[in-house]
Amino acid sequence: AVPVSIMVGTGRASELGVLFRRGDALQKLRDVRVVAFDKTGTLTLGKPALSGVMAEGDEDAALALLAALESRSEHPIAHAIVSAAQERGLDLPEVEEVKAISGEGLTGRSEGSELRIGNRDFLTVPLPQALAEQAAEWEGTGATVLYAQRDAQVLAVLSVSDVIREEAPRIIAALKAQGLRPAMVTGDSEAAARHVGAALGIEMIRAGVKPMDKAAAVEDLRAEGGPVAFAGDGINDAPALAAADVGVAMGSGTDIAMEAAEVVLVGGDLRGVPTALELSRRTMANIR
Numbered sequence: 001a002v003p004v005s006i007m008v009g010t011g012r013a014s015e016l017g018v019l020f021r022r023g024d025a026l027q028k029l030r031d032v033r034v035v036a037f038d039k040t041g042t043l044t045l046g047k048p049a050l051s052g053v054m055a056e057g058d059e060d061a062a063l064a065l066l067a068a069l070e071s072r073s074e075h076p077i078a079h080a081i082v083s084a085a086q087e088r089g090l091d092l093p094e095v096e097e098v099k100a101i102s103g104e105g106l107t108g109r110s111e112g113s114e115l116r117i118g119n120r121d122f123l124t125v126p127l128p129q130a131l132a133e134q135a136a137e138w139e140g141t142g143a144t145v146l147y148a149q150r151d152a153q154v155l156a157v158l159s160v161s162d163v164i165r166e167e168a169p170r171i172i173a174a175l176k177a178q179g180l181r182p183a184m185v186t187g188d189s190e191a192a193a194r195h196v197g198a199a200l201g202i203e204m205i206r207a208g209v210k211p212m213d214k215a216a217a218v219e220d221l222r223a224e225g226g227p228v229a230f231a232g233d234g235i236n237d238a239p240a241l242a243a244a245d246v247g248v249a250m251g252s253g254t255d256i257a258m259e260a261a262e263v264v265l266v267g268g269d270l271r272g273v274p275t276a277l278e279l280s281r282r283t284m285a286n287i288r
């Protein structure tokens with residue numbers, strides 16, 4: 001039988017926008033020591049905008065080609081690139097055979113050429129120095145840098161910038177005040193992750209983590225700091241949500257993330273994270 005105080009606790013939580021999909025999550029939350037977050041779409045709004053392009057050749061032509069490729073992707077980065085091409089009024093060429101490699105990038109073909117866009121490791125040819133310097137400068141500002149290639153040539157580097165959620169600094173401070181360790185697990189680069197971490201006071205960071213490896217990153221955090229709650233929004237977060245002692249999905253995120261989580265935050269309100277932890281502590285204190 002479910003103790004009455006747990007029913008009261010989960011009832012109170014739902015009034016506060018924190019939905020418990022499993023009754024025992026309230027008990028497991030009490031033991032959590034590390035609270036890990038996905039970066040893009042969880043600590044940030046996940047609505048990045050294109051903030052820079054440097055092409056080897058015509059910039060608009062490169063952007064049009066890449067936007068055509070990205071128009072087949074659901075990733076927030078894809079929306080940034082497609083919107084920028086639309087704002088410039090560019091006509092998008094035909095692309096075919098588009099494939100998404102989750103957490104890495106996209107490949108496709110256009111007018112007989114092979115196209116690739118993704119993180120730095122996704123390039124299969126060396127990056128010209130001028131583009132490498134521009135990329136390093138953008139990374140220093142915390143932007144996410146994308147690398148695009150056509151056949152055996154680098155086509156362009158692009159930067160997209162996202163905004164940290166306004167409420168995030170207070171949430172991280174509240175967790176620390178509860179004696180918990182905040183952490184971040186992201187597929188984005190070390191530089192972008194460190195930038196957001198520094199702004200929020202998160203020191204435990206696992207960056208450049210492929211979706212497949214997100215579960216192992218959670219295990220790693222558990223080995224270092226104890227039981228882990230993980231909050232995320234994306235399809236790529238499902239393994240981490242499942243691996244965590246308590247998975248917390250943003251209600252504004254993907255259905256797959258919500259299926260993998262024990263707790264769902266209505267409307268993606270991140271304030272639900274400290275609320276849930278505090279409620280669990282109070283509820284469990286009533287039981288013992």
Ligand code: ADP
Binds near residue numbers: 039077
């Ligand atoms: P996060 O963990 O921050 O949500 P992802 O795992 O979704 O990030 O993506 C990690 C990285 O993979 C991105 O920062 C980007 O470099 C690359 N990437 C993923 N999808 C795309 C895409 N559609 N276009 C370009 N790059 C992509």
Ligand code: MG
Binds near residue numbers: 232233237
């Ligand atoms: Mg995400």
